[in-house]
Amino acid sequence: MDLSNPYIQAALQFLAIFITFNVVLMIVAYTVLAERRILGFIQGRLGPNRVGPGGVLQPFADLLKFIFKEEIVPDKSTRFVYFLAPLIAVTAAMMTLIVYPFGPRVTLPYFGQVELVIARFDIALLYVLAVTSIGVYGIALAGWASNSKYSLMGGLRSSAQMISYELSLGLSLVGVILMSGTLDLYEIVEQQSGWYGFKWNIFPQFIGFVVYLTSAIAETNRVPFDLPEAETELVAGFHTEYSALKFALFFMAEYINMFTVSVLATTLFLGGWNVPGLALLFSPGSIPFAVFSVIGFFVKVFFFLFLYIWLRGTLPRFRFDQLMSFGWKFLLPVALLNVVLTATLVWLGVL
């Protein structure tokens, strides 16, 4: 088999994408389970533990339930858009998955040297921002097409929130970009491998990190920024009128987004797959080094996912005007300040 043949390469890429999607879907499924169980513990109850040992088969039971539920389409909905919206949401969420590097360069038998990333290209970070910005349509259109006031309000709120916080999110990344001088995520991770794998961007970019984390939570519509689906006011927000698999798609999109923003936080601020001190134990490029790096990467990602769940169990919800003024009047200026500060320091040669 000739590995340099473009068709073979394309086939391998497809295979890699297929595997990644499935792995991520499994992660998503178990994030949901973990969320329910952890929330249960936080609230002094058990959470789902009946399906399978300790509840491990619960996601599959949920999936079956989603598949076999009745599809209800609102009578006066705009059918085409109504069906399109969940597809947009989930597609946009999944499309970013291919650019994240999850492990270091490794020499594999037969394949030779391999970079553990599906697609490495010049503008990976911009690609992430671009695809994320498309995700807004899923929610906005869902809210509109359902022909329900709750959905519309939820969709509007959600889109307004996402657009507002997208600014701070993008600006919080600029600090990292200024420091690393590239938009290539793989390159950014590699630059953080100094100091025995501890030269993480979180230290010089702490402000950026905090801004990123806050706006990422808002971007994914999670507590305490989950106004779009504030159940006390809006039933379930933009997906009020969605049922069965279409609802499942929105649900999936939300958790995939959670996963991807966690991965981005790990990649940009927590050194990606860099595990401190690992290079002292194994030689870089060897298989055990790669395995432990990948494990380290996922540990960091899971930490963020846990943080999300933790916050959900702890914090109350913002009011909408508070949310907006927090985003525009506090987070955005702080992010701008961070950009100015970083640019000055980079210019002075400090960073």
Next chain:
Amino acid sequence: MNIYFGLQTATQQFADVNLWLLMPELIVASAGVLVMLVDAFTKRLDQRWLTGGISLIGLVAAAVSCVWLWTSWTGPTEAFFGMIVLDRLRLSFTLVFLVVSALSVLLSMIWVEWERLPAGEFHALLLFATAGMMLMASGGDLVMIFLGLELLSISTYVMAGFRRTDVRSNEASMKYFILGSFSSAFLLYGTALVYGATAMANGTPGTTNIREIAQRLDTALYPPLLFAGAAMLLIGFGFKVATAPFHVWTPDVYEGAPTPVTAFMAAGPKAAGFASFMRVFLFGFPFVVAAGTAQRLHSAWIAVLVVLAVITMTVGNTAAILQSNVKRMLAYSSIAHAGYVLVGLVAAGAASDLGQRNEAIAAVVFYLLVYSIMTLGAFAVVTILARSGDRRTEIEDYNGIGFDSPWLAFAFSVSLLSLLGVPLTAGFMGKVMVFSAALDQGYVGLVVVAVLNTVVSAYYYLRLIVVMFFRERSGAWNAPLVPASMAIALALTVVGIFYLGIFPGRVIEVFQASPSVISRLLGT
């Protein structure tokens, strides 16, 4: 991955920054920002004086820096990689713009209070528009000219619709916006075509720099594209300066927009449009002797402009006769004047030697200065007489006011006579300069048409004077009080009209002269 390739070259090159060359524009833009800040952080007490005062100070400072650049600048005459050029065309036009803006500020100071409009925003927009006009004159690159034009246009769209509760104002703004965007698109498309047409055979991409365009005309790979691009540019500028047949927006917009804004629009953007027009066509597609693409292009645009000038003058003057609304009449008059300026532009374009060309350019700039002053004067009187809400703008409203408000009527008459071109007024000198420049280039027919048009225009200018002084008054009439700022503006215009009409020599000499001569003139 050659990610660092660009970064390395970036550190080697530098951005050719020269803020001194950009000084007048910088001052005006900063004054605009300052006005916004002051507006935001002061209580709304007598704000029009505050923001208006800051605007005036900024404009005067810009004028000072402009004169300084003219007299004592010895450094390079280009900056930002040719984006900004320093030459006579730019500086003389910049002074015209500053005069226009200063008079507009004076006109609008009390008006914003009459109309209960936010003064700070208005003055800030006016200053940004001025910065845009100045960039249109100073830009040495089609990109800069386009940006300056947009800066000017967008602020003018807003100012035209500034009286938001008035339907006519909204309509004017909307019309101006749609047609203006349309013409901007023409300009942009023309720029793109010229860029494409000036690509070179060795793989060098095209250029938008006007000087380089001129150098590449004969080696242009796609001459038809060049012609198409030049035509698009011509249409775009034609829209902005309101030449027939691209003038149809003018009467409606001028009539609907608030009168001080109309005054500004009739004077400023028109002059700025001509500045860019001359910059692009005189320097980008200049006169050449050798037969080739450049020569054909030159003779083509000259021929088109001759036709446009004739149509514009004739349409403007004949349509003005039929109007019953003063603002509409003045709008058509402004179209006619664009035609006269085109005569000068043709003369400047056709001039084969540099001295004659410079004289023709100076004639055009002088004409635009004169036109701006007299049209601002006329609109100032219209503003005062129209009262809040622009209610009295029909010609009947002027019946017999001459002896009740003698000073206003006098100022208005002077402006109108100057617009007509009566000897001893500035308008006469302007016409003489422009027409003689055209005669020097042998455009006898064109000048005859222009003079005949002037004769036609006497009808509607004089009619207004007759109406003011010899018609019976219809309806109740109280002589309006003339506020101080308006009085200053009117006095300045009247003095300016007579000064430029009787002693034009010095100003013309300044516009024509090379920098050393000016330092001598000013140093005395």
Next chain:
Amino acid sequence: MTILIFLLLAALTVGCAIAMVAQRNPLYSAIALIGVFLGMAGIYVTLAAPFIAAIQVIVYAGAIMVLVVFVIMLLNVEEEVRRPIRLRYLIPLGVFLAALLFAETAFIIYFIETSAYNPPPATQSNVGLTASVGTGLFTKYLLPFEITSLLILMAIVGAITLARRVPALEVGGRRMQAATTESEKPSAAD
């Protein structure tokens, strides 16, 4: 392979463009326009200009069109009703202009194909890369870039001036009513 991708993207772009014009529901038109932008972004990628592609998606598809969709949603614009076309005589003019545009395009392509212009192949060019765009913006096009910021500032001021609620201005220490009916009333000078 490249030609196949190009054809797919071109089909998406052109199809969406036609759908945008043909659709009577404004929201469908907006969605189709997003499709056009995405297709064009894809074409930019195949032209080795990934930065432009990303910006195309972020700015046009991600920001501007969201605004358009918002407006359509909030105004609840109804489906366009088919009305008798008043300006019927413009149809042949439109057809003529469209034909002219096609002719022009064909002409440009013909000229470029037959000309001596010899551009560097796309793989060597760094035109669409992030670094080259940044270099251009901060060296040769520094001044236009800065002027653009002024333009945007001014546009914001203008938009807010036109769009905000009619304010009750305080002039000369007095609180004044909004000028809604002011033009009807005779003013003090009359």
